[in-house]
Amino acid sequence: MTGDNPILVTCSDMSDWVCKHGRLYPSILFSEVIGSTFAQLWDLKTPQISFVNVLTEHLPSEYLNVVQPAFFHKPCFGSLYIEDSQVVDKTLLPSFRNSNFRTKIANKTDLLKIALFDIWLGNEDRHHGNSNLLLDQTLSNEYYFNVFDHGAIFNSNALVHGIQLISENESIICSDLAQVLFRKGKTLTKIVDNIVKDFYLCTLKCEDQLSSILVDIPIQWGLNIQNLELLIRSNLFTENWKNDCENHFRALIQANI
Missing domain, CATH: 1.10.1070 (Phosphatidylinositol 3-kinase Catalytic Subunit; Chain A, Domain 5)
Incomplete structure (x- = not known):
């Protein structure tokens, strides 16, 4: 998350995930989890979520000027990218x-x-x-x-x-x-x-x-x-x-x- 902007990464499952880090406010990531899982229980359509470990050496180069590797020392909140x-x-x-x-x-x-x-x-x-x-x-x-x-x-x-x-x-x-x-x-x-x-x-x-x-x-x-x-x-x-x-x-x- 760069400010409130997530980053898009390709993970080991070869899927693309929209990832947010909790650099300053992990409570926001907590809210993301609660909102997404509760939405599923309401039978609302919502992208699949996961906890994603982003290796700093795998950070997309276009984000290196706006994020620091230290931001990703904790699991990120990941939301599956829906291409279409x-x-x-x-x-x-x-x-x-x-x-x-x-x-x-x-x-x-x-x-x-x-x-x-x-x-x-x-x-x-x-x-x-x-x-x-x-x-x-x-x-x-x-x-x-x-x-x-x-x-x-x-x-x-x-x-x-x-x-x-x-x-x-x-x-x-x-x-x-x-x-x-x-x-x-x-x-x-x-x-x-x-x-x-x-x-x-x-x-x-x-x-x-x-x-x-x-x-x-x-x-x-x-x-x-x-x-x-x-x-x-x-x-x-x-x-x-x-x-x-x-x-x-x-x-x-x-x-x-």
């Missing part, structure tokens, strides 16, 4: 306005599910100006939204102060993309109700799997895993917080779509 994908940004919006293009999106409703996922995790960095979404176009007639970059969950890593609802401007619901893909009506109401119903089941899965996820966090990151687990359990899984998330989700839908 595009970052969803304003340049893609005209394509989404095309009905033929929209019909190729196989998991369209996941955009709203991702929005609730972000509310629950306090993700402040997926919004109208920065989607942190990939559109996987590996299959010619089936495109899939993939979530990535979860470094700003827990209200930008401030869980020690409790979890807070993200603002309207910090939600993907309040974007042109959401308005293009969804319209008010009975269909939207049913979609929202199904997402909310699934929400409570998904959070239970995350609660059940949390301890096993934390076992794999690299010791070299120097994090107090026991304390982090207590913070997550006491903030994310309370009935009050989940009810607040549902109400905020429904209110944002009502106000913006």
